[in-house]
Amino acid sequence: MGKTKHPGPMKKAKMPDPKLWVSPVPFGLGKLKPKHIRDSFKIAWDNKDNLGYASRIITKGVCDGCALGVSGLYDQTLTGPHLCTTRLNVLRLNTMPAIKEDILHADIDELRKYDSTELRQLGRIPYPLIRRKGERKFSRLTWDDAIDMIAGKMKKLNPKQYAFYLTSRGITNESYYVAAKVARFLGANNIDNASRICHSPSKTALKRSIGVGASTVNYQDWIGTDVLLFWGSVASNSSPVSSKYMLEAKKKGTKIIMINPYKEPAMEKYWIPSNAESALFGTKLADDFYQVNIGGDIAFMHGIMKHWFDMEENSYGSAVNHEFVEQHVNGYEELKATVEAQKWEDIIKSSGISKERIIELAELLARSKNAVFAWALGLTMHSFATDNISQVANLALLRGYLGRKHAGLMPFRGHSSVQGSGEMGADPFVLPGGDFYGENIERIEKLWGFTLPKWQGDTVGITLENIVLPEGHERKVKLYYMSGGNFLETMPDPHFVEKALSELEIRVHQDIILNTSTLVDAKEAVIVLPAKTRYEQEGGGTSTSTERMVYFSPEIEGNKNRIEEARTEWKIYIDLAKRVNSKMAHLVDFKDANDVREEIAKANPSYEGVQHLKKQGDVFQWGGAWLCEDGICPTPDGRGNLVPVEIPDLGKSKGQYLLTTRRGKQFNSMVYSKKDPFNAASRYDVLMNAEDAKTLSIAEGEGVVVYNGFGVFQGRAKFVDIARGNVEVHFPEGNFLLPRGRYEKFAGIPDYNIAVSVEKADRFNARKDRKYLEKPVEDLETTVG
Numbered sequence: 001m002g003k004t005k006h007p008g009p010m011k012k013a014k015m016p017d018p019k020l021w022v023s024p025v026p027f028g029l030g031k032l033k034p035k036h037i038r039d040s041f042k043i044a045w046d047n048k049d050n051l052g053y054a055s056r057i058i059t060k061g062v063c064d065g066c067a068l069g070v071s072g073l074y075d076q077t078l079t080g081p082h083l084c085t086t087r088l089n090v091l092r093l094n095t096m097p098a099i100k101e102d103i104l105h106a107d108i109d110e111l112r113k114y115d116s117t118e119l120r121q122l123g124r125i126p127y128p129l130i131r132r133k134g135e136r137k138f139s140r141l142t143w144d145d146a147i148d149m150i151a152g153k154m155k156k157l158n159p160k161q162y163a164f165y166l167t168s169r170g171i172t173n174e175s176y177y178v179a180a181k182v183a184r185f186l187g188a189n190n191i192d193n194a195s196r197i198c199h200s201p202s203k204t205a206l207k208r209s210i211g212v213g214a215s216t217v218n219y220q221d222w223i224g225t226d227v228l229l230f231w232g233s234v235a236s237n238s239s240p241v242s243s244k245y246m247l248e249a250k251k252k253g254t255k256i257i258m259i260n261p262y263k264e265p266a267m268e269k270y271w272i273p274s275n276a277e278s279a280l281f282g283t284k285l286a287d288d289f290y291q292v293n294i295g296g297d298i299a300f301m302h303g304i305m306k307h308w309f310d311m312e313e314n315s316y317g318s319a320v321n322h323e324f325v326e327q328h329v330n331g332y333e334e335l336k337a338t339v340e341a342q343k344w345e346d347i348i349k350s351s352g353i354s355k356e357r358i359i360e361l362a363e364l365l366a367r368s369k370n371a372v373f374a375w376a377l378g379l380t381m382h383s384f385a386t387d388n389i390s391q392v393a394n395l396a397l398l399r400g401y402l403g404r405k406h407a408g409l410m411p412f413r414g415h416s417s418v419q420g421s422g423e424m425g426a427d428p429f430v431l432p433g434g435d436f437y438g439e440n441i442e443r444i445e446k447l448w449g450f451t452l453p454k455w456q457g458d459t460v461g462i463t464l465e466n467i468v469l470p471e472g473h474e475r476k477v478k479l480y481y482m483s484g485g486n487f488l489e490t491m492p493d494p495h496f497v498e499k500a501l502s503e504l505e506i507r508v509h510q511d512i513i514l515n516t517s518t519l520v521d522a523k524e525a526v527i528v529l530p531a532k533t534r535y536e537q538e539g540g541g542t543s544t545s546t547e548r549m550v551y552f553s554p555e556i557e558g559n560k561n562r563i564e565e566a567r568t569e570w571k572i573y574i575d576l577a578k579r580v581n582s583k584m585a586h587l588v589d590f591k592d593a594n595d596v597r598e599e600i601a602k603a604n605p606s607y608e609g610v611q612h613l614k615k616q617g618d619v620f621q622w623g624g625a626w627l628c629e630d631g632i633c634p635t636p637d638g639r640g641n642l643v644p645v646e647i648p649d650l651g652k653s654k655g656q657y658l659l660t661t662r663r664g665k666q667f668n669s670m671v672y673s674k675k676d677p678f679n680a681a682s683r684y685d686v687l688m689n690a691e692d693a694k695t696l697s698i699a700e701g702e703g704v705v706v707y708n709g710f711g712v713f714q715g716r717a718k719f720v721d722i723a724r725g726n727v728e729v730h731f732p733e734g735n736f737l738l739p740r741g742r743y744e745k746f747a748g749i750p751d752y753n754i755a756v757s758v759e760k761a762d763r764f765n766a767r768k769d770r771k772y773l774e775k776p777v778e779d780l781e782t783t784v785g
Contacts, residue, residue: 002624022282034677036273050095062553064170066239067413069545077219084240097561098126127565129528151579159187163463167484168194168415172541178570180425189457195418200747201385202411209393211635216627217408224252225406226368232378263721265678291723294658299350303358319366324400328631331642338644370406381752387645403628417543428457432603467500486515489669492738530566539593552613661731685718687728703761711736
């Protein structure tokens with residue numbers, strides 16, 4: 001799309017900058033911070049039985065942790081080696097031996113005593129397994145019997161009655177692509193992926209605002225922009241290597257601002273382990289925090305624009321880039337009318353930010369020639385998330401922050417390879433290279449050689465609900481095929497999820513490890529298939545980073561703990577297709593991984609060049625350095641669209657709090673520590689404002705109950721610097737407070753924010769006991785005066 005190419009890694013600043021230091025005390029001794037050095041030694045010890053292979057993964061493979069795209073020890077942003085604890089934490093998944101047979105084949109209730117962390121630590125799945133209805137143990141199965149059983153069931157079902165799901169566990173573009181193709185070959189459009197649960201509103205919003213659903217800028221554009229603004233993203237926690245980019249940005253004069261209810265310690269100060277200066281003295285990352293209410297971002301942005309339009313009344317061009325808007329943007333007058341109709345009192349109430357502070361940021365942006373806006377789950381996991389992100393795009397379009405160096409929009413993705421999942425078509429609404437619509441359907445049918453099912457597939461949340469539809473309903477899902485994932489610990493209302501999983505006739509878990517979902521019963525059988533990791537994939541594989549870099553990760557030899565019966569994920573899908581429809585299976589067959597990449601380049605024109613990636617270090621960026629370069633968008637008229645949105649009703653009653661779920665030291669639902677190294681919070685701590693606690697007579701460390709009409713969470717009060725009226729609990733522990741069926745209105749993902757009540761535990765339990773255990777006696781309840 002863009003004509004400018006990425007220049008490759010840039011050199012880091014050589015001189016230290018003491019004004020950015022957290023403390024002159026070396027290594028932050030005595031401060032609350034991650035113990036990177038200690039943790040690194042522990043990880044090395046955990047991998048001691050396969051240390052050579054672990055080293056080769058680190059030095060030759062593309063990171064299967066975050067989505068920054070580190071290949072070996074290097075990336076395309078900065079020169080020098082990069083390594084982080086997120087990558088090290090997931091390393092053991094690739095090096096550990098198989099689960100011991102006496103544990104694997106133990107009684108199911110013995111296995112259920114393990115939580116997901118303990119199950120992960122048991123080791124890898126060694127061979128195909130089955131547990132039929134009524135059986136107490138998993139039994140060994142041959143690959144032929146396993147695939148025949150799954151295929152036999154699919155032949156009996158309407159394709160609307162089975163569904164596919166792919167997680168973010170280091171799955172490669174090749175596997176996403178083949179899974180998407182095989183699902184449609186089998187007549188199924190019920191296919192979804194972990195990326196969609198997190199960032200589909202980003203894609204939906206960006207496509208309607210600028211015509212393309214991906215980051216328009218690179219990480220290098222952080223370094224030297226005037227303002228780098230993070231909305232609801234704790235980048236240093238989810239993607240620690242990004243803190244190195246932030247350090248370089250600050251040395252170039254970039255002002256880093258975070259908009260988030262909680263003043264996250266990881267964005268305030270961080271010790272970057274792969275930078276000597278920062279490892280010794282720490283780095284002050286964010287220059288300022290705007291502690292917006294949960295769900296108050298739209299109102300906050302209305303306030304910024306409202307002040308801009310006030311500035312324009314006094315001095316034309318003082319806030320809006322009129323030249324850019326006139327040449328490249330639609331909908332200016334409509335947006336202006338919507339913004340000017342907003343009342344300051346409504347803006348302040350919803351956002352939780354004072355008018356003075358909003359004006360302060362509005363004027364900073366008005367003075368800034370360049371800015372990069374990055375966001376993550378703090379904006380995307382709301383029922384109005386698409387509007388959240390369109391509002392961010394509105395800010396960028398009004399200022400002309402698009403299509404050039406140091407200026408643009410970046411949905412900040414968490415996990416490696418998830419950017420490619422939708423681009424490969426593993427999504428109910430898309431096909432490779434475009435939407436599941438019109439000419440793109442005809443194009444893909446011509447390429448693939450078979451007719452695609454035209455019915456609309458369902459998202460993961462709906463497919464789970466469809467499991468419990470009445471018998472005979474054409475969309476009652478009876479078979480679920482999952483490549484990784486643990487719905488019990490990622491979806492709202494875990495009690496319902498467990499019931500739904502147990503109602504499936506056949507459930508397939510294609511994975512490298514067991515998790516708690518694997519152990520749930522099924523009506524006919526649970527089948528477990530051992531998958532290879534990305535580093536074991538024959539012919540290597542590719543993954544796409546947040547900035548649209550497509551990296552090649554080679555097959556890495558020498559695994560001492562090799563799982564002999566594990567198979568490459570995309571090959572398993574092809575085998576399944578052959579068993580279901582052998583007469584036409586040649587249409588989905590690939591002789592090797594490069595054959596898959598050859599077809600990807602045809603199916604998704606943006607990926608032209610992926611077929612040439614064949615060795616370690618090979619990489620290309622689709623779309624050029626900047627999407628919408630020179631302000632020209634891939635929309636029908638080449639212009640961006642300003643989208644007026646309204647301040648949402650957050651559904652909060654008087655006396656209630658807004659709750660969101662947060663990530664601690666974890667990789668999605670995989671928890672690596674029971675205590676957060678940045679704030680010492682335990683997994684069942686309730687993060688709340690001390691003044692809010694005081695009004696409830698709650699002391700720090702005291703037992704509290706968080707509840708609503710959907711669930712109850714019991715934990716302990718932890719006082720943190722969070723905006724009043726807001727509380728946070730950890731994901732997935734807090735998912736019991738989240739109801740099923742509350743979906744984002746455009747992208748259809750679950751809402752992970754909810755209104756709750758908070759009480760002292762003893763008061764709540766006493767009231768509950770009285771309500772449910774005591775029958776009031778009228779004479780005794782009457783007070784005599």
